[in-house]
Amino acid sequence: MLVLEDGTRFEGHGYGALGRTLGEAVFATGMTGYQETLTDPSYAGQIVLMTAPHIGNTGMNDADKESGRIWVAGFAVREPSRVVSNFRAQRSLDDDLADGGVVGISGIDTRAVTRHLRSAGAMKAGIFSGADAALGTLEQLDLVRAGADMRGQNLSSIVSTPEQYTIPARGERVGSVAVLDLGVKTSTLNYLAERGFDVIVLPETTTADQITELNPSALFYSNGPGDPAASDEHVELLRTLLRRDVPYFGICFGNQLLGRALGYGTYKLPFGHRGINQPVLDRSTGRVEITAHNHGFAVDAPIDEISESAEGFGRVEVSHYDLNDNVVEGLNCLDIPAFSVQYHPESAAGPHDANYLFDRFRDLVLAHATKDND
Structure with missing residues (x-):
């Protein structure tokens, strides 16, 4: 479940690591470059939604990393690629997300989320999967609203x-x-x-x-x-x-x-x-x-x-x-x-x-x- 600060909820499937993550929900509009986005330290503390519907087809490699690790607080995609098809790929995206402990969600309409954020503004959010998906609706929302605001943060x-x-x-x-x-x-x-x-x-x-x-x-x-x-x-x-x-x-x-x-x-x-x-x-x-x-x-x-x-x-x-x-x-x-x-x-x-x-x-x-x- 992706839960936004205003109570809006989007149900999908666990992607990457399972568990709970909190951050500021933002959207990224690139049709490519997801690896560079994930490893950009500027995205620390943010749950990134990719507006392009199909993510992961070129896999992950060591040459294109912008830092030594994935920095996003969470990752949301509509349709994760089931097959990695690129001669430079060394691993799949979902494997790197899981290995990095990055909680994600797939199978949601990320463009609908983007349109909502485009109207309401960036806001606190949380992704809940695995055992955390069973938390009550109000409990999940309370956790999201109790999360850190990007205003005033020195990261x-x-x-x-x-x-x-x-x-x-x-x-x-x-x-x-x-x-x-x-x-x-x-x-x-x-x-x-x-x-x-x-x-x-x-x-x-x-x-x-x-x-x-x-x-x-x-x-x-x-x-x-x-x-x-x-x-x-x-x-x-x-x-x-x-x-x-x-x-x-x-x-x-x-x-x-x-x-x-x-x-x-x-x-x-x-x-x-x-x-x-x-x-x-x-x-x-x-x-x-x-x-x-x-x-x-x-x-x-x-x-x-x-x-x-x-x-x-x-x-x-x-x-x-x-x-x-x-x-x-x-x-x-x-x-x-x-x-x-x-x-x-x-x-x-x-x-x-x-x-x-x-x-x-x-x-x-x-x-x-x-x-x-x-």
């Missing part, structure tokens, strides 16, 4: 690396980048290394002085789960390093934290942006990009004018915005070397329209180094 400590590690630059080296791991994806680290950066991945507890001691060429804040309003320490860390003139690039959660560091607020979206088909306008080029998203919060900044940072970082413009609802999808600082985007330009499983942003970051770091030398 960085759960998803971050416990120890520092480095990925060497590939090709011509341009410098080093300190990556604060707030739930970083493997493809992000690979793209940074391919741009010539020694990628120093750091635990989320790293201090400004510890980063300064590393003398990085730039700072990067990764994607990640949770409420940006609950990450005051990371905001203060970013402000400190921006004042030390360290170039900065942030993705997703890193965009929200840059927004807060500059003095803007953040707010929770009704149902969030998720999936791989969100249209975003890059205002610098006028080009519309189809992009991958997973965020339930957004930055509250004016999209039609250049504004002044309340924290003294100068002029700021909204560089990208979503054409569906005008949500801020990127920030560009005009007086300091810093920018960020809300979506996922690494886009493992595609699309790759926004991959150029890693080149833009490389160019920013090189330009800043040249200015310092002058």
